[in-house]
Amino acid sequence: MDAEKTDYARMGDSLEYKYKDLTEKVIKAFYAIYNTLGYGFLEKVYENALLIELARMGITAAAQSPIQVFYDGKIVGEYFADILVENCLIVEIKATKNLILEHEAQLLNYLKATNIEVGLLLNFGPKPEVKRKAFDNSRKYEGTKAFWTQMNAEKADL
Numbered sequence: 001m002d003a004e005k006t007d008y009a010r011m012g013d014s015l016e017y018k019y020k021d022l023t024e025k026v027i028k029a030f031y032a033i034y035n036t037l038g039y040g041f042l043e044k045v046y047e048n049a050l051l052i053e054l055a056r057m058g059i060t061a062a063a064q065s066p067i068q069v070f071y072d073g074k075i076v077g078e079y080f081a082d083i084l085v086e087n088c089l090i091v092e093i094k095a096t097k098n099l100i101l102e103h104e105a106q107l108l109n110y111l112k113a114t115n116i117e118v119g120l121l122l123n124f125g126p127k128p129e130v131k132r133k134a135f136d137n138s139r140k141y142e143g144t145k146a147f148w149t150q151m152n153a154e155k156a157d158l
Contacts, residue, residue: 018134019089019118022059026120027130029053033106034128043095046124047077047082054085061085069113081110090119099123104131111135 032051047063054061065084069077083091094108099121105120117137123129 020088022086023120023132024153025057025059025120026050026054026089026091027122029057030120030122030130031128034124037124039095039124039128040125041124043082043124044094046093050083050091050122054083060087061091065090065114067110069109070107077155079110079113084116088116089116092115092119092121094121094123095125096123098124099125099129099131104133106132106141107133108135123138 006065029050033046033053037046037049051061051063056103057125062084063082064080067079068075069079082088082093085091090107090110092103094103096103101158103123107121109131111117112135115137117134119133121129121131121133
């Protein structure tokens with residue numbers, strides 16, 4: 001990481017709109033890709049293009065990040081977020097005619113299942129669509145919060 005690069009994972013850009021600067025940069029990258037590639041490709045094409053564009057912007061991003069779902073302290077499922085940006089933003093990519101409520105529910109469930117609080121749903125359809133979702137950690141199940149607090153402490157020790 002560059003010394004001048006903002007540490008998005010440690011600071012919310014504003015109290016009212018968490019990770020505002022970061023989400024704006026991801027949305028800017030989305031439109032740059034949409035304006036170049038248009039619609040009609042599979043999601044994986046857009047995912048790869050977004051990884052390239054974010055890297056060009058100096059933003060750390062990882063594809064197919066695992067999300068484990070816990071119930072009563074036990075793993076009951078595992079999903080994969082399309083892109084995890086700066087360890088604080090989940091990006092879900094769609095390439096469909098229109099976004100539907102199920103797409104938004106998928107992203108919200110990812111946010112509920114993790115310590116990530118903000119997500120973007122990007123649709124490379126006939127019309128570009130962007131949805132921003134947030135789910136504050138203070139609203140999440142206490143056992144899940146305790147788990148992620150422990151996980152973050154272990155990461156900090158590495």
